[in-house]
Amino acid sequence: MLATIKHEKLNCWIQEVAELCQPDSIYWCDGTKKEYDSMMSLMIESGMAIPLSKRANSFLFRSDTSDVARVEDQTYISTLTQDEAGPTNNWIDPAELKKIMTDLYTGCMKGRTLYVIPFSMGPIGSPISKIGIELTDSPYVVCNMHIMTRVGTKVLEVLGTDGEYIPCVHSIGAPLAEGQKDASWPCAPIEKKYISHFPQENLIWSFGSGYGGNALLGKKCLALRIASAMAKREGWMAEHMLILRLTNPEGRRFHIAAAFPSACGKTNLAMLKPMIEGWKCECIGDDIAWMKIGTDGRLYAINPEAGFFGVAPGTSYDSNPSAMDSLNKNCIFTNCALTDDGDIWWEGFDGETPAHAIDWKGNDWTPESKSSAAHPNARFTAPASQCPVICPDWEDPNGVPIDIFVFGGRRASVVPLVNEAYDWNHGVFLGSTAASETTAANIGEVGNLRRDPFAMKPFCGYNMGEYFQHWLDMGNKLGEKAPRMFYVNWFRKSPDGKWLWPGFGDNVRVLKWMCERVEGKIDAIETPIGLLPKKENLDLNGLNISNDDIEELLRIDTEAWRAELSDIEKYFQQFGSHLPQPLYAQLENLRNRFK
Ligand code: GTP
Ligand code: SPV
Ligand code: MN
Numbered sequence: 001m002l003a004t005i006k007h008e009k010l011n012c013w014i015q016e017v018a019e020l021c022q023p024d025s026i027y028w029c030d031g032t033k034k035e036y037d038s039m040m041s042l043m044i045e046s047g048m049a050i051p052l053s054k055r056a057n058s059f060l061f062r063s064d065t066s067d068v069a070r071v072e073d074q075t076y077i078s079t080l081t082q083d084e085a086g087p088t089n090n091w092i093d094p095a096e097l098k099k100i101m102t103d104l105y106t107g108c109m110k111g112r113t114l115y116v117i118p119f120s121m122g123p124i125g126s127p128i129s130k131i132g133i134e135l136t137d138s139p140y141v142v143c144n145m146h147i148m149t150r151v152g153t154k155v156l157e158v159l160g161t162d163g164e165y166i167p168c169v170h171s172i173g174a175p176l177a178e179g180q181k182d183a184s185w186p187c188a189p190i191e192k193k194y195i196s197h198f199p200q201e202n203l204i205w206s207f208g209s210g211y212g213g214n215a216l217l218g219k220k221c222l223a224l225r226i227a228s229a230m231a232k233r234e235g236w237m238a239e240h241m242l243i244l245r246l247t248n249p250e251g252r253r254f255h256i257a258a259a260f261p262s263a264c265g266k267t268n269l270a271m272l273k274p275m276i277e278g279w280k281c282e283c284i285g286d287d288i289a290w291m292k293i294g295t296d297g298r299l300y301a302i303n304p305e306a307g308f309f310g311v312a313p314g315t316s317y318d319s320n321p322s323a324m325d326s327l328n329k330n331c332i333f334t335n336c337a338l339t340d341d342g343d344i345w346w347e348g349f350d351g352e353t354p355a356h357a358i359d360w361k362g363n364d365w366t367p368e369s370k371s372s373a374a375h376p377n378a379r380f381t382a383p384a385s386q387c388p389v390i391c392p393d394w395e396d397p398n399g400v401p402i403d404i405f406v407f408g409g410r411r412a413s414v415v416p417l418v419n420e421a422y423d424w425n426h427g428v429f430l431g432s433t434a435a436s437e438t439t440a441a442n443i444g445e446v447g448n449l450r451r452d453p454f455a456m457k458p459f460c461g462y463n464m465g466e467y468f469q470h471w472l473d474m475g476n477k478l479g480e481k482a483p484r485m486f487y488v489n490w491f492r493k494s495p496d497g498k499w500l501w502p503g504f505g506d507n508v509r510v511l512k513w514m515c516e517r518v519e520g521k522i523d524a525i526e527t528p529i530g531l532l533p534k535k536e537n538l539d540l541n542g543l544n545i546s547n548d549d550i551e552e553l554l555r556i557d558t559e560a561w562r563a564e565l566s567d568i569e570k571y572f573q574q575f576g577s578h579l580p581q582p583l584y585a586q587l588e589n590l591r592n593r594f595k
Helices: 008-021 033-046 094-105 139-148 153-159 218-234 266-270 321-325 424-432 464-481 504-518 547-554 558-573 581-593
Strands: 025-028 049-051 059-061 075-077 113-121 130-136 166-171 194-198 203-207 237-239 242-247 253-259 280-285 289-293 299-302 307-311 332-334 337-339 379-383 404-408 418-420 435-437 449-451 484-488
Touching: 008 094, 008 113, 008 130, 008 166, 033 049, 033 059, 033 139, 094 194, 094 203, 113 139, 113 153, 113 218, 130 139, 130 153, 130 218, 139 218, 139 307, 139 332, 139 379, 166 218, 194 218, 203 218, 218 237, 218 289, 218 464, 242 266, 242 504, 253 266, 253 504, 266 280, 266 307, 280 299, 289 464, 299 464, 404 424, 404 504, 418 504, 424 464, 424 484, 424 581, 484 504, 558 581
Parallel strands: 025 113, 059 332, 075 194, 130 166, 166 203, 253 404, 404 484
Antiparallel strands: 049 059, 113 130, 194 203, 237 289, 242 253, 242 280, 289 299, 307 379, 332 379, 418 484, 435 449
16 A cells, blocks of 8 residues: 555655654554454454453453553643743743654664554545544554544545645554563553644654543644644634534524533533423534634534544433443443443443442452542543434534534532623633633642633643634634623532532533523623523423522622632733733723622
C-alpha cells in the first residue's frame, strides 16, 4: 500500500519519524474490520486484550497504574512566546521542547510497529472536516481510533497528492529490546510523559502515555487544542460541548450545545431519556462541537467524532439507558472490573454487586475490598452509530443550527439549578467564569474547585483571554441569530451532602424551561446573577421533590456571591491586557446588581 501513496510531504514526514523512532516495521491502516480484528487478535495473544464472553466482539484492557487519565501538568501549548499560550496553559519554548522530545523519541519504537492512521474528524469530505495522520506504536490506539474517528483508505483518497493534514506523532515510549517480554500496558514513567501542541504549525507530539486524550490524538489534541487555535484564526468555534436535538410535543426542534467540564455530565445529557411526556431527545455528539456560521447567518454544529469515549462508573440502565444499549457489542472497555462470568462491571452498574470480580489492576476483588473495582476514570469506547437515540442527522456535513448554549459545572453550593444570561456578553461572562470541582478525568486531586472557563481550561490551544474575545466577536457576528445562553448546576447538595436535584433524565425539565424561554412563552425572574425560573414554570410533574429542596436549588446566597465577586476579580487579573474590557464591565454590572 505504501507504494500507492503519492503524497510527497506525507511520505517524507513518515520517513523522518521512522528514522527517529526506529520501529521494526511500518504498517498503513486501511480502517477495515479485518484490520481491527487482526490487531485485536495480536493483543489477545500478547495478553493485553481480554475478550468478553458476554458482549460480542468486545474487549477489556487494563492500563498501567501511572496511565489512567489525561496529564494536564504535562500537557503543553508550545507557541513562539509564552504570552500566546496564556496563563492557563503550560508552556515550553518550541525549540527546547522539540529537543527534549526528540531525545525521548530517539529509538523509542524499537521492537515495535509504527502504525500510520489516516483519519478524518467529521464526515469524510465534508467542508467542515479536517484530516489528521497519527503515527503511533500502539495497536490499542489503532483500534480505539477506528471507533472514535473515520479511519482509512478513503481519507488518503481525499488527501490526494498534496492535501492538507495535521501531523500527530504518538509513542507509548516503551521500546522493546530483542527477546524482551512486553508489559501488558507498556508506557513511559509519569515524569517522561509529554503531550505537546505546536498550534502555530498545526503539529502534535505525544510521548509516554497510551490512555485516552493523551493518545487518541484526534480528540482533545486535534479537535480541541489545535482546532481551537485554527478556529480563532479562521472565525469558527471548536468547543468541549455535547450536541443534542430536543423535540417538543408540538414537533418543534431545538438544538442544544452544552459545555460541562470533564466527567460532569455531557454524555449523560447528550443521551438523556426525557422524564416528561411528549418530549424527545436525540444525540448528535457527547464531547466536542465544531461550529460555523452558515449562509443563513445561524451557527451550525457538527460532531467531529464517530464514537463515545465515555466515563464508565455511574453509567447504568437507571442513569443512562441509551449509553448502556450502545455497549452490547463492538466496544472497548478500559480499566473496568471483570466479573467471573466474563462481563464488565463498575461502581453504579445495574443489579447486584458481584460477590467476586477482578478489579482494574487485575487483582481479586470483593464488596469488602477497600478500593473500587473499576478505576473512577474507567472508560468505554463505543461506536456512536450503536446509540439507540443517535440523531438521524448526526453525520449531516452541514451540521445542525444551534438554538441554545448551556454552560455548567459541578458546584456543591452557591450556583443555582439554572439561570439565563441577560444577553450574549453576559453569557460569555458566565462561560468565562464557570467553575467546577475537579474529577478523575485528569491525574491529580479530585474535588478541588477551580475555574474551568467554557469547560476549556485543559483544551484551549491559545491565550484564554483571546479566546474570551473570540466568543465576544462571534456574538457580534451572529447578532440577532445568536443562540440563547444558560448556566446550569445539577450538582448542588443539601447541608447533609445529598444531591438536591435528581439529574439525568429529569434534566429535561430544565431544558424544557429553556425552550419555553426561547419561544417567548414564559417570563423569568430578574436577579443579580441572571434570569431565574418562576417555580410554577418548572415542570415538576411526577417528580418527588420537596418544596424546600426546590427553594434551595433556586436560592441565591448573597454572601456567597459577594465572595464569588472578589474571587472572579482575582481570577480575571491573571489575563492582564488580554482580558476583554466587556468582561470587566460585566463584573461591574454584577457587583452593582448586588448593591
Ligand atoms: P468527559 O467524557 O470526561 O468529557 O465527561 P462528560 O461530561 O461526558 O461526563 P459524563 O456524562 O460521563 O458524567 C460523568 C459523571 O457525572 C458520572 O459519574 C455521572 O454519574 C455524573 N452525572 C452525569 N449527569 C449527572 C446528573 O445529572 N446528576 C448527577 N448527580 N450526576 C451526574
Ligand atoms: C475528558 O477528559 O474530557 C474526556 C476524556 O473526554 S479524554 O479523551 O481522555 O480526554
Ligand atoms: Mn471531554
